[in-house]
Structure formats: structure tokens, C-alpha cells
Amino acid sequence: MLEIRKEEGHPSRWAITRAWTGDLEGCEADEIMVHVSKCKECTEILKILEMQKQEFVNSPVMTRTRMRLKNESKSGVRYFAMKILRIKLLVPAISLAAAAIALALFFPKIGRQDIESPYATRSKGAKGLELHYALLTSSGPVERKSGDLLDPGSRIQFMFKADAPGFLYMASLDSRGKVTALYPGTTKNKPVSPGRMSPLPNSIILDDASFERVFALLCPDPLPRNRLEHVLALEFAEKGSVRRIEHVSMGHCEQVYVDLPRRLP
Amino acid sequence: MELQEVGDLYDKYAHIIYARCLGLLGDRVDAEEALQEVFLRALKSRKGFRRDSSPMTWLTRIATNHCLNVLRSRKRKSYDRHVSLEKLEDGEAKTLDSHLLGLPFGSCMENAATVRKVLSLFPRKTQEIAVYYFVDGMSQAEVALMAGVSLPTLRKRLNDFIETARSHVESYSPNGVQGELE
Numbered sequence: 258m259l260e261i262r263k264e265e266g267h268p269s270r271w272a273i274t275r276a277w278t279g280d281l282e283g284c285e286a287d288e289i290m291v292h293v294s295k296c297k298e299c300t301e302i303l304k305i306l307e308m309q310k311q312e313f314v315n316s317p318v319m320t321r322t323r324m325r326l327k328n329e330s331k332s333g334v335r336y337f338a339m340k341i342l343r344i345k346l347l348v349p350a351i352s353l354a355a356a357a358i359a360l361a362l363f364f365p366k367i368g369r370q371d372i373e374s375p376y377a378t379r380s381k382g383a384k385g386l387e388l389h390y391a392l393l394t395s396s397g398p399v400e401r402k403s404g405d406l407l408d409p410g411s412r413i414q415f416m417f418k419a420d421a422p423g424f425l426y427m428a429s430l431d432s433r434g435k436v437t438a439l440y441p442g443t444t445k446n447k448p449v450s451p452g453r454m455s456p457l458p459n460s461i462i463l464d465d466a467s468f469e470r471v472f473a474l475l476c477p478d479p480l481p482r483n484r485l486e487h488v489l490a491l492e493f494a495e496k497g498s499v500r501r502i503e504h505v506s507m508g509h510c511e512q513v514y515v516d517l518p519r520r521l522p
Numbered sequence: 523m524e525l526q527e528v529g530d531l532y533d534k535y536a537h538i539i540y541a542r543c544l545g546l547l548g549d550r551v552d553a554e555e556a557l558q559e560v561f562l563r564a565l566k567s568r569k570g571f572r573r574d575s576s577p578m579t580w581l582t583r584i585a586t587n588h589c590l591n592v593l594r595s596r597k598r599k600s601y602d603r604h605v606s607l608e609k610l611e612d613g614e615a616k617t618l619d620s621h622l623l624g625l626p627f628g629s630c631m632e633n634a635a636t637v638r639k640v641l642s643l644f645p646r647k648t649q650e651i652a653v654y655y656f657v658d659g660m661s662q663a664e665v666a667l668m669a670g671v672s673l674p675t676l677r678k679r680l681n682d683f684i685e686t687a688r689s690h691v692e693s694y695s696p697n698g699v700q701g702e703l704e
Contacts, residue, residue, distance in 0.1 A: 270659030278534060280578035313537035318554045325558050326532065326565065 268292055273302050360398065385420040386475040386511040393460060406520040409465040413517070415439070415473075418454045423475040423511070425449045426485045427457070430502065431466035434493045436486045439471065446479055469517040470499050476510040528565050531577050536561070538578065539585050545657045546589040548638055556592065560585045579668065582658065590649050593641055640687045647671070648679045655680060 268276070268289045275281035276289040293299040313319055391398035393412040407413070417425065424447075427440035440457055441447075449455065463469070474485060485507065492502045505512060539560055544553035563584050564571075571580055641649050647669065654665040666676045 269661040269664055271654075271664055272661070274538060274659075275576070275578060278538065278578060280535075280576045309541055310537040313540055318540065318550075318557065319536065322536065322554065322558050322561065323532065326529070326561055 267296060267299055270302055273299060274306060277303060277306055360393075385423075386473060386513050387418040387454075388471070388473045388513045388515055389416045389418075389454075390414060390471075390515060390517075391416070403515040404518065406518055407463055408520050409463055411463050412460050413463065414460040415457045415471070415515075416454050417449070417457070417473060419449050419451045419475050419511075421475075422448050422451050423477050424479045426474045426476065426480060426507075426510075427471065428485045428489055429461075429469050429471040429517075430489045430493055430499045431464070431470075432468040432499055433466055434490070434499070435466065436489045436493075438483065438486050440473075449475070463517065463519065465519070467519050467521065468499060469519075470502065471515045471517060472505055473513050473515075474505065474507055474510040475512075476507065480507070528561065528568055531564065531581065532561055535578055535581055539581055542582065542658060543585055543589055546586075546638065546653060547592060552592060556585065556588055559588050563588070583668070586650055586653055590641070590646065590653070593638070640683070643686055644683060648683055651676060651679050652683050 272281065272285075272289055273293060276286040276293075279286075281289070293303055389400070390413050391400050392407065393399075393414055398414060401407070401413075415427070417427075419425070425440055426446075427438075429437045429439060431437075439461065442458070472485070472489065485505070488505055488507060489502070492505065493499060496502055503514070536557065540553055540557045543556035543560070544550065547553050547556060560581060564581060571577075575583075641652065644652065651665055651669050651671070654660045654668050655662070660668065662673060662676055662680075666673050669676070671679070
């Protein structure tokens with residue numbers, strides 16, 4: 258359809274512009290350009306368009322805008338590069354999160370299995386408290402028994418189960434007499450829920466001590482802060498060796514311990 | 523549409539888009555900003571361009587929307603900084619309009635300034651129609667196609683526009699336009 262202003266007998270300025278810029282093609286454009294070449298008024302429009310273009314091309318506006326577009330298109334490339342980078346970072350992040358979730362789901366399962374497992378570690382003297390631990394490896398947690406040889410630098414996770422409500426305290430004493438508090442840490446100690454296997458909030462990394470014994474106590478009443486660590490230090494000073502400490506003088510608390518000997522290089 | 527194609531469109535149509543932005547906004551700085559904005563939008567939305575209209579039509583739509591937004595924003599801020607034709611010397615105004623606005627007829631020069639003044643009085647669709655008709659110099663059929671309205675609707679809206687413009691602008695001379703509508 259030839260865009261002609263019938264009321265005037267001329268193509269519209271829009272149609273002339275489109276034909277001139279090449280936006281309109283074929284017969285329509287040809288017809289318009291034929292009309293323009295014969296019409297003085299329409300030739301004027303064309304001349305103005307040409308002058309307008311010339312003026313714009315020579316103006317700094319043309320260059321400035323082109324530069325900005327160039328920069329924006331480059332930033333577009335940067336954007337996509339960042340997007341790819343984000344994806345590259347996202348995949349390991351998701352994998353780690355999935356592993357953590359799997360771990361969290363897996364531990365209670367191990368705990369439940371351990372209760373019936375012949376390899377479960379029931380420490381000496383414990384009646385109402387069980388203490389277990391697992392070695393955390395790249396392929397997942399591996400259940401270990403008290404006395405199993407471990408490599409320095411290994412990461413282990415403790416789990417416990419109490420038959421009655423009470424307050425849990427845990428600390429380790431190594432062959433050098435070093436005492437480390439494991440639970441309750443810096444937070445306020447709350448009574449543990451009986452009847453289910455629960456992991457400690459944090460895993461631990463074994464240092465290069467040749468031997469370490471981890472004590473867990475379940476007490477009916479809360480104890481003063483650092484009491485267990487203090488008593489362990491006194492016991493070590495008195496007996497001279499961690500292997501000789503099988504019982505901690507702590508009133509009516511249920512007690513268990515786990516030995517963590519190191520594999521010597 | 524690829525990145526390079528947007529560059530080609532810029533080479534081909536930038537002067538047209540700049541002229542119409544200047545015609546609508548009446549200010550060189552605003553027109554330059556609008557030109558940049560139009561092509562940046564084209565750059566960003568080039569994947570969505572489905573080629574059901576010509577590239578020039580597509581760019582013109584983007585430019586129209588952007589310029590109308592700028593005008594609305596000016597009004598909201600009570601920001602009246604338009605370099606009106608009245609403020610320019612007579613010769614300067616004619617040069618500006620003739621060379622940059624691409625308005626070849628004497629009546630069109632007044633039309634562009636008048637359209638700018640009264641645009642804000644109308645709903646968005648009527649604004650678009652008025653811009654296509656008075657500033658871009660489209661025929662009624664072209665405007666109807668561009669704005670997606672029927673011809674009777676288009677004529678009614680244009681008549682409303684002219685009547686309101688006549689009552690608001692004393693210096694407005696509708697002869698040229700009215701003649702085309704009748």
C-alpha cells in the first residue's frame with residue numbers, strides 16, 4: 258500500500274523518510290521516490306532530511322553516543338562473563354551445601370545404627386550415657402571405636418545419647434597434659450534431651466599429641482564453668498599420665514571416655 | 523538481532539531518532555540523552571525484536587515512549603526548561619525546526635511547539651497519536667497502524683486533541699491540520 262496523503266496528493270513525510278533511509282523497500286519505495294523526484298514540495302523534504310543527516314554526522318553527538326554504546330556493549334560482555342563466573346562459583350557452593358545437608362541427615366542415621374551396632378563404643382563405667390565418634394572423610398563419616406589409631410589432622414565428630422535428662426560436659430586431656438573444653442563451649446549449658454543420639458555442635462581436628470582421652474559427663478545439676486577442665490588438670494598433675502585417669506571426681510555424674518591414640522609417623 | 527546489527531541501525535537511523543527527540547523535547551541536551559537511551563534500550567532488548575515491524579518503526583516506538591516519559595517527568599517536577607520556539611530568535615527557530623526537526627512546512631513548526639505544550643493534557647495513547655501525526659508527519663493510516671487503533675478512533679482522538687489545543691493555546695492556528703482531518 259503506497260502511503261499517500263490523499264487529501265494532499267503527497268506521500269507522508271514519514272513514508273518519504275522511510276523510503277529515503279531504506280526502511281521501506283520494493284515497489285512502495287520506488288513509487289515514493291518517483292513521486293519525490295517530480296514533486297517540488299517533497300523534494301524539499303528530502304533535502305531537509307539530507308541536511309539534517311549531514312549536520313548530525315558532523316556533530317559531536319554522533320561520536321559521543323557511539324562511544325557510549327560501545328562502552329555499554331562491552332559492559333554487556335563483562336556482564337555475561339560475570340554471569341558465567343557466578344555459575345562457576347555457584348556449582349561448587351551448591352555441591353558443598355548438598356554435602357553438608359547429606360552429612361546432617363546422615364549423622365542421626367549413624368547414631369541410630371550405632372546403638373545396635375557391635376562396633377558401637379560404650380565407654381567404661383557408663384550406664385546412662387553413650388559416647389560415639391566418627392571420622393569425617395571425603396567419602397563421608399566413618400564410624401570408629403575407642404582406641405583406634407588416628408592420623409593427626411583428622412577431623413572427628415562426637416555423638417552422644419543420654420538415657421535421662423541432665424547436663425552434658427565434655428573435655429579432652431592429651432598425653433602432654435593439655436586440657437581442651439569441648440562442650441558446652443561458650444554458650445549457656447542447657448539440659449540434653451534423653452533417648453536420642455545427638456551430634457555435638459562442632460567437629461574437632463586432632464593435633465599431633467600421641468594420645469588423647471575425651472571425657473563426657475552427664476550431671477543431674479549444672480556445674481560451675483570450667484569445672485571439668487580444672488579437675489582434669491588436677492588429676493593429670495596428680496597421676497602424671499592421662500592413661501591413668503579413668504574416673505573424674507565430679508560427684509554423681511555419669512561418666513564415659515573415648516581414647517584417641519595417634520598413628521606415629 | 524546481533525550486537526553488530528544495532529550498530530548498523532545506529533548508523534542508519536540515529537539522525538532520524540535524534541531529530542524526532544529534539545522535536546518532542548525541544549532541547550538539544552535532552553535530545554542527546556534520549557538518543558543514547560533509545561539505542562541503549564535497543565541494545566538491551568534486541569533479542570526481543572521480532573521483526574514484525576521495520577527497525578525504524580521499532581526504534582521510533584522506543585523513542586516515542588521514552589520522550590513521553592521524559593515530558594511526564596518534567597511535568598511532575600514542575601520542570602519547564604523546554605527551549606521553546608518563542609525563546610529563540612525567529613531565524614534561529616526556523617533553522618532549528620527546518621534542519622533538525624525535519625518539519626518542512628511552515629505550519630508544522632508551530633505544530634511541534636503546540637503539541638509539546640498541550641501533550642500533558644491527554645491520556646498516553648492520545649499523546650502517542652498526536653506525536654506520530656504532528657511531529658513525525660505520518661498519514662492517518664500510518665498512525666492507526668503504528669498506534670494500533672482504528673481510523674474512526676484515531677480521527678476522534680485527533681479532533682479532541684485539536685479542540686483542546688485550540689482552547690489552551692491562543693496562538694494556535696489549526697487551519698493546516700483541520701483541513702487534513704476534514
